[in-house]
Amino acid sequence: MGRHEFASKRHRSSVLMAVVVAPIAVFFAVGGSANSAAVSQNVAVVAEDDSSGGLQLVAAPADYLQQGSPAGFAAASRIRTVDRFLPAGVAPERGLQVRTIQVARSVSDAFPEILQIGGVRADSLRWHPNGLALDVMIPNPNSADGIALGDSIVAFVMENAGRFGLQDAIWRGAYYTPGGGAQRGGYGHYDHVHITTTGGGYPSGSEVYLR
Structure with a gap:
């Protein structure tokens, strides 16, 4: 050479x-x-x-x-x-379990138009009091845009069901479960998307939530 x-x-x-x-x-x-x-x-x-x-x-x-x-x-x-680190979103996180916090932060990050997410509150069922459930409030929920936004949030949590530890979601009379499709009729929730997780335990303060 x-x-x-x-x-x-x-x-x-x-x-x-x-x-x-x-x-x-x-x-x-x-x-x-x-x-x-x-x-x-x-x-x-x-x-x-x-x-x-x-x-x-x-x-x-x-x-x-x-x-x-x-x-x-x-x-x-x-x-x-x-x-990759998810900041806190609009949901109050006090009393929420870790998988519920992951969902709340992920929804806030993916849908910045959501301005209110309810978490822990008194209820006759255990999901909200135990930090297992969220109420994602939809702006103008009866409008075409509001319905489309709610549908998008349901699709988002269903697509990430395994990562979120999703148990179910409820929106506009339909009950959704991972792998089970939608059961329609009589479930209410016309102004917000209800999301339930399997919890994962209460945070210790050392958790990292990622996109």
Whole structure:
């Protein structure tokens, strides 16, 4: 192999390494400084995490470079990080069990138009008093938009039934259970989506709730 050919191959290898290593370095620089206190502690994870420090590496949209990423960043290395940690939502969490909190935070995160979620309250049945149930209040519940929003929330919790520990959901006279479809008629709940979980126990304060 001639020196010119060898030097050319070395140059191509160096370029390839730069494209691969640069985004990884940026990812770990971000991940190392975000939520470091939470990661260093011995915490219970309510939803499984598969990324470093609760950060998920995803492809950036095509216009990401034009919206503030460092100039000259190679197109092949466009990345962004998404915080996996769920903040508290609109539901009061006092007295809720951990899976119910996971659902409440997830619904608030996925549906920011929801402004009120009820949790623990007095009731003749055990679900609300024991922190197992939520009432997701639907704005303008009898309007087309309100009905569509309620339907979307039911679909969301049913799709995530295993992760949420979902027991059932009730909306507009229909009773939904994981894998069981909908039983219709006589169930009420026309102004809110009722969601019941299997609980998972009361929080200790060390839980981490993830998207």
